[in-house]
Amino acid sequence: MSASASTTEPLLAVKDIRKTFGGLVAVDDFTLELAPGEVVGLIGPNGAGKTTVFNLLTGVYKPDAGSISVRGVDTGWLSPDRITGLGIARTFQNIRLFRDMSVVENVKVGFTPVKRQSILGAVFRSPAFRHEEKEIDREATELLELMGLQDLASARSASLAYGQQRRLEIARALASRPKVLLLDEPAAGANESESADLQQLIRDIRERFDLTILVIEHDMPFVMSLAKRLLVLDHGVTIAQGLPETVREDPKVIEAYLGQEAHQ
Amino acid sequence: MDFDKLLNFWGHHLVMAGVWIALALSLNLINGFTGLFSLGHQGFWGVGAYVTAVVLTVLPAEMGWADAGMLSFLMTFPLAMLVAALFGLIVGVPCLRMRGDYLAIATLGFGEIFRNIAINSEWLGTSQGLSVPNVFRAFLQEQIGLERMAARRAEMFFYIALSWAVALLTLLLLRNLMRSAHGRAITAIRDDETAAELLGVNLTRYKVLVFVLGAALAGLAGAVYANYQRYVSPNQFGFMQGVIFLVIVVMGGMGSFSGTILAALLIYAVPVFLTFAPDTWVIPIFYDPTQGGVVHRSLKDLWQVFFSLMLIIVVLLRPQGLMGNREFSLVKLWRRLFGKKSESASTSGEAGA
Numbered sequence: 001m002s003a004s005a006s007t008t009e010p011l012l013a014v015k016d017i018r019k020t021f022g023g024l025v026a027v028d029d030f031t032l033e034l035a036p037g038e039v040v041g042l043i044g045p046n047g048a049g050k051t052t053v054f055n056l057l058t059g060v061y062k063p064d065a066g067s068i069s070v071r072g073v074d075t076g077w078l079s080p081d082r083i084t085g086l087g088i089a090r091t092f093q094n095i096r097l098f099r100d101m102s103v104v105e106n107v108k109v110g111f112t113p114v115k116r117q118s119i120l121g122a123v124f125r126s127p128a129f130r131h132e133e134k135e136i137d138r139e140a141t142e143l144l145e146l147m148g149l150q151d152l153a154s155a156r157s158a159s160l161a162y163g164q165q166r167r168l169e170i171a172r173a174l175a176s177r178p179k180v181l182l183l184d185e186p187a188a189g190a191n192e193s194e195s196a197d198l199q200q201l202i203r204d205i206r207e208r209f210d211l212t213i214l215v216i217e218h219d220m221p222f223v224m225s226l227a228k229r230l231l232v233l234d235h236g237v238t239i240a241q242g243l244p245e246t247v248r249e250d251p252k253v254i255e256a257y258l259g260q261e262a263h264q
Numbered sequence: 265m266d267f268d269k270l271l272n273f274w275g276h277h278l279v280m281a282g283v284w285i286a287l288a289l290s291l292n293l294i295n296g297f298t299g300l301f302s303l304g305h306q307g308f309w310g311v312g313a314y315v316t317a318v319v320l321t322v323l324p325a326e327m328g329w330a331d332a333g334m335l336s337f338l339m340t341f342p343l344a345m346l347v348a349a350l351f352g353l354i355v356g357v358p359c360l361r362m363r364g365d366y367l368a369i370a371t372l373g374f375g376e377i378f379r380n381i382a383i384n385s386e387w388l389g390t391s392q393g394l395s396v397p398n399v400f401r402a403f404l405q406e407q408i409g410l411e412r413m414a415a416r417r418a419e420m421f422f423y424i425a426l427s428w429a430v431a432l433l434t435l436l437l438l439r440n441l442m443r444s445a446h447g448r449a450i451t452a453i454r455d456d457e458t459a460a461e462l463l464g465v466n467l468t469r470y471k472v473l474v475f476v477l478g479a480a481l482a483g484l485a486g487a488v489y490a491n492y493q494r495y496v497s498p499n500q501f502g503f504m505q506g507v508i509f510l511v512i513v514v515m516g517g518m519g520s521f522s523g524t525i526l527a528a529l530l531i532y533a534v535p536v537f538l539t540f541a542p543d544t545w546v547i548p549i550f551y552d553p554t555q556g557g558v559v560h561r562s563l564k565d566l567w568q569v570f571f572s573l574m575l576i577i578v579v580l581l582r583p584q585g586l587m588g589n590r591e592f593s594l595v596k597l598w599r600r601l602f603g604k605k606s607e608s609a610s611t612s613g614e615a616g617a
Contacts, residue, residue, distance in 0.1 A: 084462060092459070098451065098455035098459070098460075100589060109460070112448075112465050122446055122447075123437055125440060133444070
């Protein structure tokens with residue numbers, strides 16, 4: 001697998017993107033290439049622009065400068081749903097489940113880019129439609145089992161505990177069969193043992209679904225053990241990148257974190 | 265009372281109740297299930313009705329054709345749907361870039377523009393409206409050879425069946441749509457537009473679909489209405505009529521088919537049953553010395569008061585509407601009445617968020 005990784009083009013290539021909101025430069029000259037199978041951590045103090053990077057990658061925001069391509073396709077002015085269709089899926093820092101829908105229905109929405117149903121087929125309950133629905137049912141149940149949520153399938157998503165909601169978001173993201181998975185603070189609010197379980201879960205799904213993962217996380221031990229490579233953002237600028245051990249020693253990184261803590 | 269009087273009275277209300285249910289259901293698709301705020305549904309209904317009148321009255325006269333026959337009659341239904349869908353598309357595509365209140369104003373604008381065009385167009389009969397020939401009765405008498413009275417009865421039964429068939433068709437079509445990937449995408453849009461889009465839901469496609477489908481179904485109800493009523497005029501499709509449909513949707517529950525049907529029947533039936541109130545049932549309304557003190561009014565004339573009262577009660581006691589976004593189901597009712605407490609009782613595991 002590693003042999004092929006070096007010859008293929010990057011799954012995700014971000015070149016010098018920049019985003020400003022009014023006078024504030026949220027992300028400045030951000031560059032990133034993700035090779036197939038990589039797990040990369042995106043860290044930095046609060047307000048460093050990490051989630052803005054996710055929003056740029058998924059098309060919620062359009063960069064003011066620079067380019068983003070997913071699997072060789074320039075995402076330029078593609079709408080977020082088209083970009084998702086290219087094989088990129090994400091979770092949200094502030095959980096965005098469909099609150100009025102059940103747990104399993106939330107996952108089923110995730111199949112939108114990969115399971116096309118004809119409207120007439122749906123209205124007239126054609127055999128093809130019923131077959132498709134059964135398949136969606138089965139695959140959604142599989143994903144819930146993987147996340148340990150199968151017993152809650154028909155519960156209202158808003159009634160789930162915080163950690164369960166985060167796992168449901170991952171299941172929902174996996175439904176679109178992404179190549180690249182963007183995780184926005186998956187371990188937020190988790191205690192030590194939950195965080196360890198989550199690490200194992202993320203390793204498992206990476207293996208199983210052949211994923212490339214970009215993860216934002218504040219939990220340092222978590223991200224250091226998971227990611228082979230780290231990028232550190234501060235005030236929108238990439239101040240360091242490389243192996244976790246090197247990044248940890250980087251004076252600029254230490255200053256960014258300690259400086260922020262000093263201000264708090 | 266003899267049979268024909270009863271049939272005329274109750275038959276009329278049955279036909280109209282069916283039309284109202286069909287209209288409220290298709291409006292619920294737009295406003296309730298998708299969460300778009302349309303105030304123009306009466307306009308799409310009117311388009312369907314006017315298409316019927318144009319096909320059966322205006323076109324034969326203008327083009328010098330023979331009087332409209334059964335074929336034209338049957339054609340009014342698909343044509344009304346098609347033209348209303350087209351209007352849905354024309355209004356929908358530019359309007360769907362707007363959100364919330366702006367969309368409401370724009371769709372309201374469409375309804376009023378349509379009405380004003382009808383008022384000011386000689387071709388569409390100005391404010392006098394257009395009459396629609398009774399093609400179906402003529403068919404029954406001339407082709408089938410029924411007597412006049414028999415034909416009248418058969419016609420009434422036909423329209424009762426037709427209007428409820430259209431309501432049922434609307435229900436089944438929308439229910440099946442909502443129980444598919446498309447329905448899940450539509451619900452997702454209502455819950456969280458941004459998240460839906462990031463999961464691959466094409467917002468424009470679905471919003472336009474919902475608008476066009478809702479308009480087409482309203483147009484179909486319009487064709488039934490115009491053929492039955494045999495008369496269309498601009499003030500039948502006024503803003504207040506649209507508000508009544510909106511009230512039905514809100515009262516029944518945004519996103520519940522059974523709630524919509526219940527509310528449509530309730531709101532339609534209350535004024536009908538009030539007409540039975542005896543004249544002696546009066547309530548004091550206001551004090552006016554020039555009219556000799558307290559003025560009383562008969563309950564009959566007060567259906568609008570009841571209408572408001574019902575709405576106030578529902579909004580106070582059940583702000584989510586009679587049914588919320590649930591559906592009535594005999595199975596669930598049975599379980600609730602006779603079943604044991606089961607897994608439906610949600611295990612509350614809400615950690616601090």
